[in-house]
Amino acid sequence: MVSGRTFIQNPGPTNIPDRVLRAMARPAIDFGTTEFSVLLDSCLMRLNNHMRNSGPLIGYTSTGHGAWEATVTNLFDTGARVLLCDSGHFSHRWGEMCEAHGLDVTWFETGWQQGVDSDALRDVLATDAGRRVEGVLVAHTETSTGVTSDLAAIRTVLDDLEHPALLVVDSIASFGCTPLEVDALGVDACLAVSQKGLMMPIGLAFTGISDRAVAAAYANKRGRFYWDWRRRLEAEGYRMFCGTPPIHHLFGLDEALCMIAEEGGIDAVTNRHRRLADAVRAAVEVWSEAGALKFNATKAKERSDSVTCVRLAENYDADKVVAVARQRFNLSMGSGIGPLAGSAFRIGHLGDLNVPMLLGALGAVEASLRACRVPIGTGGLEVATTMLSEVSS
């Protein structure tokens, strides 16, 4: 279909509001000016407040992969042992990156349908009598599986064992969507990017860090340059990006942060994500009653507020559903990744999204499933509509 908007329901990149696009459509400014340093400082401060972090926030011109690499190379020297919670494609890749940097990775498997099991984690860390594990790395929301892990439970395990490992959290898919309080949870490094909950183009990444993480970075002798936090912490604001700063992305970020403030702050934004995700889950629940599809995340409380991963029964082709959605209904979704390729699709519901957009998307998913003759009963969209009509906003 040529007419109308294309719906972007990928779990990243997400919809970029017109206001953000317009804020970026202007000439560059001189990054040596007060105007620029005020803009940068104000963006970093507001973002860090949203993370509830009292330590520094480091920004990079990069993707999430860059924030991964920056965090790993600053916190850990070659040979350092880390425990990598492998909960899906993205966390697995992060672990591979750790190995490429010479870390000694203990792979903690969660299976691709669950988050980190804190009892199992406790058993593994309890055997680390010499306290050799220097970091526990976890993806808050694993985008490939639609699973969100309970960070408070992980913190409790570390505290109970009095284990000093740094807690390093990939909140790339959860930041701005699921509440995450860095200080309160004792998170030492919290990674985020521009193109998911922050409603921006790809190109900015961040790590909010604790004082312990700063100390670890200064103690780490590993050679590094572009990603070096010391260089970025010590430089004047406009040079913290280790090169020409991403001026236009900061124009956009400033506008995105204004939109978050206008909505009522980050808590209002995460509440909206919860409401919309509940509606998606209610629809999937109804569709699943016909037996041809189910949630990938087996535990209801671990289902992500950013993305829902739906698995189809063996005799159905999920890639075909994704293709029909794109070609016939102008709806872009995520396909299954890794072991879920061909058997799952993912509905992204994060970032710039409201009730009619979500209902339109769910309607198009329903139409695509029907077009592919996947039995879904009746009433999925209706239950979502009813639910959203009842919630006061």
Ligand SMILES: *Cc1c(COP(=O)(O)O)cnc(C)c1O
């Ligand atoms: C998207 C994503 C990444 C990778 O981000 P890029 O910007 O594509 O490098 C990493 N982790 C999670 C959880 C993600 O959702």
